[in-house]
Amino acid sequence: MKGNDHLITAKAPGKLYIAGEYAVVETGYPSIIVALDQFVTVEISRSKSFGSIVSKQYREDSVYWRRQGDQMILDNRDNTFNYIISAIHLTEEYAQILGRSMDVYDLRVNSDLDSPNGKKYGLGSSAAVTVATVKALCEFYQIPLTKSKLFKLSAIAHLDVQGNGSLGDIAASVYGGWIAYQSFDRGWLMAARMNQPLSDLVDQPWPDLKITQLTPPANLQLIIGWTGSPASTSHLVDKVAIAKSREKETYERFLADSKKCLNTLIDGFKQGSLEAIQNGIQRNREILNHLANFSKVQIETPTLKKMCDIAVQHAAAAKSSGAGGGDCGIVVIDKARDISEMIDRWRENGITRLSLRVHPVIDLDKEI
Known part of the structure:
Protein backbone atom coordinates (compact mmCIF):
# COMPACT_ATOMS: atom_id res chain seq x y z
CA MET A 1 0.00 0.00 0.00
CA LYS A 2 1.40 3.35 -1.01
CA GLY A 3 1.49 6.41 1.20
CA ASN A 4 -0.92 9.32 0.89
CA ASP A 5 -0.40 11.91 -1.83
CA HIS A 6 -1.76 14.82 0.17
CA LEU A 7 0.17 16.75 2.78
CA ILE A 8 0.07 15.04 6.18
CA THR A 9 0.42 17.11 9.33
CA ALA A 10 0.89 15.72 12.83
CA LYS A 11 1.70 17.57 16.02
CA ALA A 12 2.73 16.65 19.55
CA PRO A 13 2.73 18.92 22.61
CA GLY A 14 5.67 19.67 24.87
CA LYS A 15 5.66 18.79 28.55
CA LEU A 16 6.77 19.85 32.01
CA TYR A 17 7.44 17.61 34.98
CA ILE A 18 5.38 18.60 38.00
CA ALA A 19 6.86 16.11 40.50
CA GLY A 20 8.74 12.83 40.87
CA GLU A 21 11.87 13.74 38.91
CA TYR A 22 14.94 11.47 39.03
CA ALA A 23 13.05 8.72 40.91
CA VAL A 24 10.90 8.22 37.79
CA VAL A 25 13.90 6.89 35.83
CA GLU A 26 13.71 3.79 38.06
CA THR A 27 11.18 1.12 37.09
CA GLY A 28 7.82 1.56 38.82
CA TYR A 29 8.40 4.93 40.52
CA PRO A 30 5.60 7.48 39.99
CA SER A 31 5.72 11.01 38.64
CA ILE A 32 3.27 13.70 37.54
CA ILE A 33 3.70 15.40 34.16
CA VAL A 34 1.64 17.94 32.26
CA ALA A 35 1.35 18.49 28.49
CA LEU A 36 1.54 22.10 27.29
CA ASP A 37 -0.02 23.97 24.39
CA GLN A 38 3.27 24.44 22.50
CA PHE A 39 3.95 21.93 19.76
CA VAL A 40 6.33 20.22 17.43
CA THR A 41 4.65 19.90 14.02
CA VAL A 42 5.77 17.39 11.39
CA GLU A 43 4.60 17.60 7.77
CA ILE A 44 5.09 14.80 5.26
CA SER A 45 4.50 14.94 1.53
CA ARG A 46 5.31 12.37 -1.16
CA SER A 47 8.50 13.11 -3.07
CA LYS A 48 9.33 12.24 -6.69
CA SER A 49 12.98 11.27 -6.35
CA PHE A 50 15.01 12.31 -3.30
CA GLY A 51 13.47 12.53 0.14
CA SER A 52 14.45 15.31 2.54
CA ILE A 53 14.33 16.12 6.23
CA VAL A 54 14.18 19.85 6.83
CA SER A 55 13.86 21.65 10.15
CA LYS A 56 13.70 25.36 10.76
CA GLN A 57 14.98 25.09 14.35
CA TYR A 58 17.40 22.19 14.34
CA ARG A 59 19.73 23.05 11.45
CA GLU A 60 22.62 23.97 13.69
CA ASP A 61 22.32 21.54 16.59
CA SER A 62 25.63 21.09 18.39
CA VAL A 63 27.22 17.67 18.62
CA TYR A 64 28.99 16.75 21.86
CA TRP A 65 31.80 14.25 22.08
CA ARG A 66 34.22 12.82 24.64
CA ARG A 67 37.36 10.67 24.76
CA GLN A 68 37.35 6.97 25.46
CA GLY A 69 41.04 6.18 25.43
CA ASP A 70 42.15 7.68 22.12
CA GLN A 71 38.72 7.27 20.54
CA MET A 72 36.39 10.20 19.87
CA ILE A 73 32.94 9.14 21.08
CA LEU A 74 29.97 11.20 19.85
CA ASP A 75 27.16 11.98 22.29
CA ASN A 76 24.07 12.52 20.17
CA ARG A 77 21.52 12.70 22.94
CA ASP A 78 21.01 16.45 22.71
CA ASN A 79 20.87 16.52 18.92
CA THR A 80 17.23 16.57 17.88
CA PHE A 81 17.89 15.30 14.34
CA ASN A 82 18.91 11.93 15.74
CA TYR A 83 15.47 11.49 17.29
CA ILE A 84 13.80 12.22 13.94
CA ILE A 85 16.00 9.64 12.16
CA SER A 86 15.39 7.06 14.90
CA ALA A 87 11.61 7.60 14.71
CA ILE A 88 11.73 7.14 10.92
CA HIS A 89 13.78 3.92 11.12
CA LEU A 90 11.53 2.41 13.75
CA THR A 91 8.19 3.38 12.20
CA GLU A 92 9.31 2.09 8.80
CA GLU A 93 10.43 -1.20 10.37
CA TYR A 94 6.94 -1.49 11.86
CA ALA A 95 5.28 -0.51 8.55
CA GLN A 96 7.21 -3.20 6.68
CA ILE A 97 6.19 -5.88 9.21
CA LEU A 98 2.59 -4.82 8.47
CA GLY A 99 3.21 -5.27 4.73
CA ARG A 100 3.43 -1.63 3.67
CA SER A 101 5.73 -0.81 0.75
CA MET A 102 8.28 1.95 1.38
CA ASP A 103 8.06 5.35 -0.27
CA VAL A 104 10.12 8.52 -0.63
CA TYR A 105 8.95 11.70 1.07
CA ASP A 106 9.87 15.15 2.31
CA LEU A 107 9.58 15.60 6.05
CA ARG A 108 9.46 19.10 7.53
CA VAL A 109 9.72 19.84 11.23
CA ASN A 110 8.66 23.03 12.96
CA SER A 111 8.81 23.58 16.71
CA ASP A 112 7.53 26.24 19.04
CA LEU A 113 9.05 24.49 22.07
CA ASP A 114 12.14 26.69 22.11
CA SER A 115 12.43 30.45 22.60
CA PRO A 116 12.50 32.65 19.46
CA ASN A 117 16.30 32.99 19.73
CA GLY A 118 16.69 29.21 19.80
CA LYS A 119 17.29 28.71 23.54
CA LYS A 120 15.73 25.56 24.90
CA TYR A 121 12.99 25.95 27.51
CA GLY A 122 13.24 22.31 28.58
CA LEU A 123 9.76 21.41 27.33
CA GLY A 124 10.78 18.01 25.96
CA SER A 125 11.37 18.87 22.31
CA SER A 126 13.18 15.58 21.58
CA ALA A 127 10.17 13.59 22.87
CA ALA A 128 7.62 15.73 21.05
CA VAL A 129 9.53 15.53 17.75
CA THR A 130 9.74 11.73 18.13
CA VAL A 131 5.98 11.41 18.78
CA ALA A 132 5.02 13.80 15.97
CA THR A 133 7.30 11.96 13.48
CA VAL A 134 5.90 8.52 14.40
CA LYS A 135 2.33 9.89 14.24
CA ALA A 136 2.83 11.50 10.80
CA LEU A 137 4.53 8.43 9.31
CA CYS A 138 1.83 6.08 10.60
CA GLU A 139 -0.72 8.23 8.79
CA PHE A 140 1.48 8.33 5.68
CA TYR A 141 1.70 4.52 5.65
CA GLN A 142 -1.96 4.22 6.71
CA ILE A 143 -1.25 2.38 9.95
CA PRO A 144 -4.05 2.55 12.54
CA LEU A 145 -2.81 3.89 15.88
CA THR A 146 -3.92 3.75 19.48
CA LYS A 147 -2.33 5.94 22.16
CA SER A 148 -0.72 2.81 23.62
CA LYS A 149 0.90 1.87 20.28
CA LEU A 150 2.01 5.46 19.62
CA PHE A 151 3.61 5.59 23.07
CA LYS A 152 5.43 2.29 22.62
CA LEU A 153 6.81 3.03 19.14
CA SER A 154 7.92 6.52 20.22
CA ALA A 155 9.43 5.23 23.48
CA ILE A 156 11.55 2.64 21.66
CA ALA A 157 12.73 5.19 19.07
CA HIS A 158 13.62 7.71 21.78
CA LEU A 159 15.39 5.16 23.97
CA ASP A 160 17.49 4.06 20.98
CA VAL A 161 19.05 7.53 20.97
CA GLN A 162 18.99 8.69 24.58
CA GLY A 163 19.70 5.39 26.31
CA ASN A 164 18.46 6.70 29.67
CA GLY A 165 15.50 8.62 31.07
CA SER A 166 12.01 7.56 32.02
CA LEU A 167 10.13 8.26 28.75
CA GLY A 168 7.55 10.22 30.77
CA ASP A 169 7.91 13.11 28.34
CA ILE A 170 6.85 10.74 25.53
CA ALA A 171 3.75 9.79 27.56
CA ALA A 172 2.82 13.45 28.06
CA SER A 173 3.22 14.15 24.32
CA VAL A 174 0.99 11.18 23.46
CA TYR A 175 -1.76 11.50 26.08
CA GLY A 176 -2.03 15.26 26.76
CA GLY A 177 -3.46 16.85 29.90
CA TRP A 178 -2.14 15.96 33.36
CA ILE A 179 -0.83 12.43 33.81
CA ALA A 180 0.54 10.20 36.54
CA TYR A 181 3.33 8.17 34.94
CA GLN A 182 5.54 5.36 36.09
CA SER A 183 8.28 3.88 33.95
CA PHE A 184 8.35 0.39 32.46
CA ASP A 185 11.24 -2.03 32.96
CA ARG A 186 13.78 -0.87 30.39
CA GLY A 187 15.96 -3.94 30.95
CA TRP A 188 13.00 -6.10 29.94
CA LEU A 189 12.42 -3.96 26.84
CA MET A 190 16.05 -4.28 25.69
CA ALA A 191 15.91 -8.06 26.05
CA ALA A 192 12.48 -8.30 24.42
CA ARG A 193 13.64 -6.27 21.41
CA MET A 194 16.33 -8.86 20.70
CA ASN A 195 13.82 -11.72 20.86
CA GLN A 196 10.49 -10.43 19.59
CA PRO A 197 9.23 -8.76 16.43
CA LEU A 198 8.28 -5.12 16.83
CA SER A 199 4.60 -5.86 16.11
CA ASP A 200 4.39 -8.22 19.12
CA LEU A 201 6.22 -5.72 21.30
CA VAL A 202 3.75 -2.89 20.70
CA ASP A 203 0.72 -5.16 21.15
CA GLN A 204 1.58 -6.52 24.61
CA PRO A 205 1.50 -4.94 28.07
CA TRP A 206 4.88 -3.62 29.27
CA PRO A 207 5.96 -4.59 32.80
CA ASP A 208 5.36 -1.81 35.39
CA LEU A 209 4.24 0.79 32.81
CA LYS A 210 1.41 2.90 34.22
CA ILE A 211 -0.12 5.99 32.61
CA THR A 212 -3.17 7.53 34.30
CA GLN A 213 -4.97 10.75 33.35
CA LEU A 214 -5.41 13.15 36.27
CA THR A 215 -7.96 15.95 36.71
CA PRO A 216 -6.67 19.04 38.54
CA PRO A 217 -8.96 20.86 41.00
CA ALA A 218 -10.90 23.73 39.41
CA ASN A 219 -9.10 26.30 41.62
Whole structure:
Protein backbone atom coordinates (compact mmCIF):
# COMPACT_ATOMS: atom_id res chain seq x y z
CA MET A 1 0.00 0.00 0.00
CA LYS A 2 1.40 3.35 -1.01
CA GLY A 3 1.49 6.41 1.20
CA ASN A 4 -0.92 9.32 0.89
CA ASP A 5 -0.40 11.91 -1.83
CA HIS A 6 -1.76 14.82 0.17
CA LEU A 7 0.17 16.75 2.78
CA ILE A 8 0.07 15.04 6.18
CA THR A 9 0.42 17.11 9.33
CA ALA A 10 0.89 15.72 12.83
CA LYS A 11 1.70 17.57 16.02
CA ALA A 12 2.73 16.65 19.55
CA PRO A 13 2.73 18.92 22.61
CA GLY A 14 5.67 19.67 24.87
CA LYS A 15 5.66 18.79 28.55
CA LEU A 16 6.77 19.85 32.01
CA TYR A 17 7.44 17.61 34.98
CA ILE A 18 5.38 18.60 38.00
CA ALA A 19 6.86 16.11 40.50
CA GLY A 20 8.74 12.83 40.87
CA GLU A 21 11.87 13.74 38.91
CA TYR A 22 14.94 11.47 39.03
CA ALA A 23 13.05 8.72 40.91
CA VAL A 24 10.90 8.22 37.79
CA VAL A 25 13.90 6.89 35.83
CA GLU A 26 13.71 3.79 38.06
CA THR A 27 11.18 1.12 37.09
CA GLY A 28 7.82 1.56 38.82
CA TYR A 29 8.40 4.93 40.52
CA PRO A 30 5.60 7.48 39.99
CA SER A 31 5.72 11.01 38.64
CA ILE A 32 3.27 13.70 37.54
CA ILE A 33 3.70 15.40 34.16
CA VAL A 34 1.64 17.94 32.26
CA ALA A 35 1.35 18.49 28.49
CA LEU A 36 1.54 22.10 27.29
CA ASP A 37 -0.02 23.97 24.39
CA GLN A 38 3.27 24.44 22.50
CA PHE A 39 3.95 21.93 19.76
CA VAL A 40 6.33 20.22 17.43
CA THR A 41 4.65 19.90 14.02
CA VAL A 42 5.77 17.39 11.39
CA GLU A 43 4.60 17.60 7.77
CA ILE A 44 5.09 14.80 5.26
CA SER A 45 4.50 14.94 1.53
CA ARG A 46 5.31 12.37 -1.16
CA SER A 47 8.50 13.11 -3.07
CA LYS A 48 9.33 12.24 -6.69
CA SER A 49 12.98 11.27 -6.35
CA PHE A 50 15.01 12.31 -3.30
CA GLY A 51 13.47 12.53 0.14
CA SER A 52 14.45 15.31 2.54
CA ILE A 53 14.33 16.12 6.23
CA VAL A 54 14.18 19.85 6.83
CA SER A 55 13.86 21.65 10.15
CA LYS A 56 13.70 25.36 10.76
CA GLN A 57 14.98 25.09 14.35
CA TYR A 58 17.40 22.19 14.34
CA ARG A 59 19.73 23.05 11.45
CA GLU A 60 22.62 23.97 13.69
CA ASP A 61 22.32 21.54 16.59
CA SER A 62 25.63 21.09 18.39
CA VAL A 63 27.22 17.67 18.62
CA TYR A 64 28.99 16.75 21.86
CA TRP A 65 31.80 14.25 22.08
CA ARG A 66 34.22 12.82 24.64
CA ARG A 67 37.36 10.67 24.76
CA GLN A 68 37.35 6.97 25.46
CA GLY A 69 41.04 6.18 25.43
CA ASP A 70 42.15 7.68 22.12
CA GLN A 71 38.72 7.27 20.54
CA MET A 72 36.39 10.20 19.87
CA ILE A 73 32.94 9.14 21.08
CA LEU A 74 29.97 11.20 19.85
CA ASP A 75 27.16 11.98 22.29
CA ASN A 76 24.07 12.52 20.17
CA ARG A 77 21.52 12.70 22.94
CA ASP A 78 21.01 16.45 22.71
CA ASN A 79 20.87 16.52 18.92
CA THR A 80 17.23 16.57 17.88
CA PHE A 81 17.89 15.30 14.34
CA ASN A 82 18.91 11.93 15.74
CA TYR A 83 15.47 11.49 17.29
CA ILE A 84 13.80 12.22 13.94
CA ILE A 85 16.00 9.64 12.16
CA SER A 86 15.39 7.06 14.90
CA ALA A 87 11.61 7.60 14.71
CA ILE A 88 11.73 7.14 10.92
CA HIS A 89 13.78 3.92 11.12
CA LEU A 90 11.53 2.41 13.75
CA THR A 91 8.19 3.38 12.20
CA GLU A 92 9.31 2.09 8.80
CA GLU A 93 10.43 -1.20 10.37
CA TYR A 94 6.94 -1.49 11.86
CA ALA A 95 5.28 -0.51 8.55
CA GLN A 96 7.21 -3.20 6.68
CA ILE A 97 6.19 -5.88 9.21
CA LEU A 98 2.59 -4.82 8.47
CA GLY A 99 3.21 -5.27 4.73
CA ARG A 100 3.43 -1.63 3.67
CA SER A 101 5.73 -0.81 0.75
CA MET A 102 8.28 1.95 1.38
CA ASP A 103 8.06 5.35 -0.27
CA VAL A 104 10.12 8.52 -0.63
CA TYR A 105 8.95 11.70 1.07
CA ASP A 106 9.87 15.15 2.31
CA LEU A 107 9.58 15.60 6.05
CA ARG A 108 9.46 19.10 7.53
CA VAL A 109 9.72 19.84 11.23
CA ASN A 110 8.66 23.03 12.96
CA SER A 111 8.81 23.58 16.71
CA ASP A 112 7.53 26.24 19.04
CA LEU A 113 9.05 24.49 22.07
CA ASP A 114 12.14 26.69 22.11
CA SER A 115 12.43 30.45 22.60
CA PRO A 116 12.50 32.65 19.46
CA ASN A 117 16.30 32.99 19.73
CA GLY A 118 16.69 29.21 19.80
CA LYS A 119 17.29 28.71 23.54
CA LYS A 120 15.73 25.56 24.90
CA TYR A 121 12.99 25.95 27.51
CA GLY A 122 13.24 22.31 28.58
CA LEU A 123 9.76 21.41 27.33
CA GLY A 124 10.78 18.01 25.96
CA SER A 125 11.37 18.87 22.31
CA SER A 126 13.18 15.58 21.58
CA ALA A 127 10.17 13.59 22.87
CA ALA A 128 7.62 15.73 21.05
CA VAL A 129 9.53 15.53 17.75
CA THR A 130 9.74 11.73 18.13
CA VAL A 131 5.98 11.41 18.78
CA ALA A 132 5.02 13.80 15.97
CA THR A 133 7.30 11.96 13.48
CA VAL A 134 5.90 8.52 14.40
CA LYS A 135 2.33 9.89 14.24
CA ALA A 136 2.83 11.50 10.80
CA LEU A 137 4.53 8.43 9.31
CA CYS A 138 1.83 6.08 10.60
CA GLU A 139 -0.72 8.23 8.79
CA PHE A 140 1.48 8.33 5.68
CA TYR A 141 1.70 4.52 5.65
CA GLN A 142 -1.96 4.22 6.71
CA ILE A 143 -1.25 2.38 9.95
CA PRO A 144 -4.05 2.55 12.54
CA LEU A 145 -2.81 3.89 15.88
CA THR A 146 -3.92 3.75 19.48
CA LYS A 147 -2.33 5.94 22.16
CA SER A 148 -0.72 2.81 23.62
CA LYS A 149 0.90 1.87 20.28
CA LEU A 150 2.01 5.46 19.62
CA PHE A 151 3.61 5.59 23.07
CA LYS A 152 5.43 2.29 22.62
CA LEU A 153 6.81 3.03 19.14
CA SER A 154 7.92 6.52 20.22
CA ALA A 155 9.43 5.23 23.48
CA ILE A 156 11.55 2.64 21.66
CA ALA A 157 12.73 5.19 19.07
CA HIS A 158 13.62 7.71 21.78
CA LEU A 159 15.39 5.16 23.97
CA ASP A 160 17.49 4.06 20.98
CA VAL A 161 19.05 7.53 20.97
CA GLN A 162 18.99 8.69 24.58
CA GLY A 163 19.70 5.39 26.31
CA ASN A 164 18.46 6.70 29.67
CA GLY A 165 15.50 8.62 31.07
CA SER A 166 12.01 7.56 32.02
CA LEU A 167 10.13 8.26 28.75
CA GLY A 168 7.55 10.22 30.77
CA ASP A 169 7.91 13.11 28.34
CA ILE A 170 6.85 10.74 25.53
CA ALA A 171 3.75 9.79 27.56
CA ALA A 172 2.82 13.45 28.06
CA SER A 173 3.22 14.15 24.32
CA VAL A 174 0.99 11.18 23.46
CA TYR A 175 -1.76 11.50 26.08
CA GLY A 176 -2.03 15.26 26.76
CA GLY A 177 -3.46 16.85 29.90
CA TRP A 178 -2.14 15.96 33.36
CA ILE A 179 -0.83 12.43 33.81
CA ALA A 180 0.54 10.20 36.54
CA TYR A 181 3.33 8.17 34.94
CA GLN A 182 5.54 5.36 36.09
CA SER A 183 8.28 3.88 33.95
CA PHE A 184 8.35 0.39 32.46
CA ASP A 185 11.24 -2.03 32.96
CA ARG A 186 13.78 -0.87 30.39
CA GLY A 187 15.96 -3.94 30.95
CA TRP A 188 13.00 -6.10 29.94
CA LEU A 189 12.42 -3.96 26.84
CA MET A 190 16.05 -4.28 25.69
CA ALA A 191 15.91 -8.06 26.05
CA ALA A 192 12.48 -8.30 24.42
CA ARG A 193 13.64 -6.27 21.41
CA MET A 194 16.33 -8.86 20.70
CA ASN A 195 13.82 -11.72 20.86
CA GLN A 196 10.49 -10.43 19.59
CA PRO A 197 9.23 -8.76 16.43
CA LEU A 198 8.28 -5.12 16.83
CA SER A 199 4.60 -5.86 16.11
CA ASP A 200 4.39 -8.22 19.12
CA LEU A 201 6.22 -5.72 21.30
CA VAL A 202 3.75 -2.89 20.70
CA ASP A 203 0.72 -5.16 21.15
CA GLN A 204 1.58 -6.52 24.61
CA PRO A 205 1.50 -4.94 28.07
CA TRP A 206 4.88 -3.62 29.27
CA PRO A 207 5.96 -4.59 32.80
CA ASP A 208 5.36 -1.81 35.39
CA LEU A 209 4.24 0.79 32.81
CA LYS A 210 1.41 2.90 34.22
CA ILE A 211 -0.12 5.99 32.61
CA THR A 212 -3.17 7.53 34.30
CA GLN A 213 -4.97 10.75 33.35
CA LEU A 214 -5.41 13.15 36.27
CA THR A 215 -7.96 15.95 36.71
CA PRO A 216 -6.67 19.04 38.54
CA PRO A 217 -8.96 20.86 41.00
CA ALA A 218 -10.90 23.73 39.41
CA ASN A 219 -9.10 26.30 41.62
CA LEU A 220 -5.58 25.12 40.66
CA GLN A 221 -3.52 27.52 38.56
CA LEU A 222 -0.21 26.36 37.07
CA ILE A 223 2.39 29.08 36.45
CA ILE A 224 5.70 28.42 34.72
CA GLY A 225 8.86 30.46 35.25
CA TRP A 226 11.90 30.23 32.99
CA THR A 227 15.41 30.96 34.24
CA GLY A 228 16.88 31.75 30.83
CA SER A 229 19.58 29.06 31.06
CA PRO A 230 19.12 25.67 29.38
CA ALA A 231 20.06 22.36 31.02
CA SER A 232 21.00 18.95 29.61
CA THR A 233 18.74 16.29 31.12
CA SER A 234 20.77 13.32 29.92
CA HIS A 235 24.01 14.62 31.46
CA LEU A 236 22.35 15.45 34.80
CA VAL A 237 20.72 11.99 34.93
CA ASP A 238 24.15 10.44 34.25
CA LYS A 239 25.62 12.30 37.24
CA VAL A 240 22.88 11.11 39.58
CA ALA A 241 23.42 7.53 38.34
CA ILE A 242 27.09 7.80 39.40
CA ALA A 243 26.08 9.07 42.88
CA LYS A 244 23.54 6.24 43.17
CA SER A 245 26.23 3.57 42.91
CA ARG A 246 28.38 5.43 45.45
CA GLU A 247 25.67 6.00 48.07
CA LYS A 248 23.24 3.11 47.73
CA GLU A 249 21.41 3.47 51.07
CA THR A 250 20.90 7.23 50.77
CA TYR A 251 19.65 6.76 47.20
CA GLU A 252 17.21 4.00 48.25
CA ARG A 253 15.84 6.33 50.92
CA PHE A 254 15.40 9.05 48.29
CA LEU A 255 13.40 6.61 46.12
CA ALA A 256 11.17 5.56 49.03
CA ASP A 257 10.56 9.20 50.03
CA SER A 258 9.74 10.16 46.45
CA LYS A 259 7.27 7.28 46.01
CA LYS A 260 5.47 8.09 49.25
CA CYS A 261 5.30 11.79 48.36
CA LEU A 262 4.01 11.12 44.83
CA ASN A 263 1.34 8.67 45.94
CA THR A 264 0.03 11.31 48.37
CA LEU A 265 0.19 13.95 45.61
CA ILE A 266 -1.73 11.73 43.17
CA ASP A 267 -4.36 11.17 45.88
CA GLY A 268 -4.57 14.97 46.18
CA PHE A 269 -5.57 15.11 42.50
CA LYS A 270 -8.11 12.31 42.95
CA GLN A 271 -9.64 14.15 45.93
CA GLY A 272 -9.54 17.52 44.14
CA SER A 273 -7.58 19.05 47.04
CA LEU A 274 -5.38 22.01 46.09
CA GLU A 275 -3.94 22.08 49.63
CA ALA A 276 -2.82 18.43 49.43
CA ILE A 277 -1.27 19.08 46.00
CA GLN A 278 0.60 22.17 47.24
CA ASN A 279 1.89 20.27 50.28
CA GLY A 280 3.06 17.47 47.99
CA ILE A 281 4.89 19.91 45.69
CA GLN A 282 6.70 21.48 48.67
CA ARG A 283 7.62 18.05 50.04
CA ASN A 284 8.95 16.93 46.65
CA ARG A 285 11.11 20.07 46.48
CA GLU A 286 12.69 19.11 49.83
CA ILE A 287 13.28 15.53 48.67
CA LEU A 288 14.96 16.72 45.45
CA ASN A 289 17.14 19.20 47.35
CA HIS A 290 18.30 16.34 49.56
CA LEU A 291 19.15 14.33 46.42
CA ALA A 292 21.09 17.34 45.09
CA ASN A 293 23.12 17.55 48.31
CA PHE A 294 24.27 13.95 48.33
CA SER A 295 24.73 13.56 44.56
CA LYS A 296 26.50 16.94 44.16
CA VAL A 297 24.23 17.67 41.19
CA GLN A 298 22.91 21.22 41.12
CA ILE A 299 19.20 20.65 40.60
CA GLU A 300 17.95 23.95 42.04
CA THR A 301 20.19 26.67 40.60
CA PRO A 302 20.34 30.05 42.45
CA THR A 303 17.82 31.49 39.95
CA LEU A 304 15.45 28.51 40.37
CA LYS A 305 15.75 28.84 44.16
CA LYS A 306 14.91 32.55 43.91
CA MET A 307 11.92 31.74 41.67
CA CYS A 308 10.57 29.17 44.14
CA ASP A 309 11.22 31.28 47.25
CA ILE A 310 9.40 34.29 45.79
CA ALA A 311 6.43 32.05 44.88
CA VAL A 312 6.29 30.56 48.40
CA GLN A 313 6.19 34.11 49.84
CA HIS A 314 3.03 34.61 47.76
CA ALA A 315 1.15 31.59 49.18
CA ALA A 316 2.12 29.27 46.33
CA ALA A 317 3.91 25.93 46.18
CA ALA A 318 6.90 25.83 43.82
CA LYS A 319 9.79 23.65 42.70
CA SER A 320 12.21 23.07 39.84
CA SER A 321 10.82 21.09 36.92
CA GLY A 322 12.46 18.11 35.26
CA ALA A 323 16.16 17.55 35.78
CA GLY A 324 16.66 21.13 37.02
CA GLY A 325 20.06 22.68 36.52
CA GLY A 326 18.35 25.57 34.72
CA ASP A 327 15.30 25.59 32.45
CA CYS A 328 11.92 25.96 34.15
CA GLY A 329 10.29 25.90 37.55
CA ILE A 330 6.61 25.30 38.27
CA VAL A 331 4.26 27.10 40.64
CA VAL A 332 0.89 25.83 41.85
CA ILE A 333 -1.38 28.52 43.31
CA ASP A 334 -5.06 29.20 43.98
CA LYS A 335 -6.67 30.81 40.90
CA ALA A 336 -8.29 33.44 43.14
CA ARG A 337 -4.94 34.92 44.22
CA ASP A 338 -3.41 38.00 42.63
CA ILE A 339 -0.05 37.00 41.14
CA SER A 340 1.04 40.36 39.68
CA GLU A 341 3.47 41.18 42.51
CA MET A 342 5.04 37.72 42.30
CA ILE A 343 5.55 38.09 38.53
CA ASP A 344 7.07 41.58 39.04
CA ARG A 345 9.57 40.20 41.55
CA TRP A 346 10.44 37.39 39.16
CA ARG A 347 11.13 39.91 36.44
CA GLU A 348 13.45 41.86 38.77
CA ASN A 349 15.38 38.63 39.31
CA GLY A 350 15.70 37.67 35.62
CA ILE A 351 12.89 35.10 35.64
CA THR A 352 10.42 35.08 32.75
CA ARG A 353 6.86 33.86 33.11
CA LEU A 354 6.10 31.64 30.12
CA SER A 355 2.59 32.13 28.80
CA LEU A 356 1.86 28.42 28.48
CA ARG A 357 -1.40 26.63 29.11
CA VAL A 358 -2.13 22.97 29.71
CA HIS A 359 -2.89 21.08 26.51
CA PRO A 360 -6.12 19.11 26.93
CA VAL A 361 -6.32 15.33 26.84
CA ILE A 362 -5.57 14.16 23.30
CA ASP A 363 -8.20 12.36 21.27
CA LEU A 364 -6.22 10.48 18.62
CA ASP A 365 -9.17 10.31 16.21
CA LYS A 366 -9.29 14.09 16.13
CA GLU A 367 -5.53 14.63 16.24
CA ILE A 368 -4.56 12.31 13.42
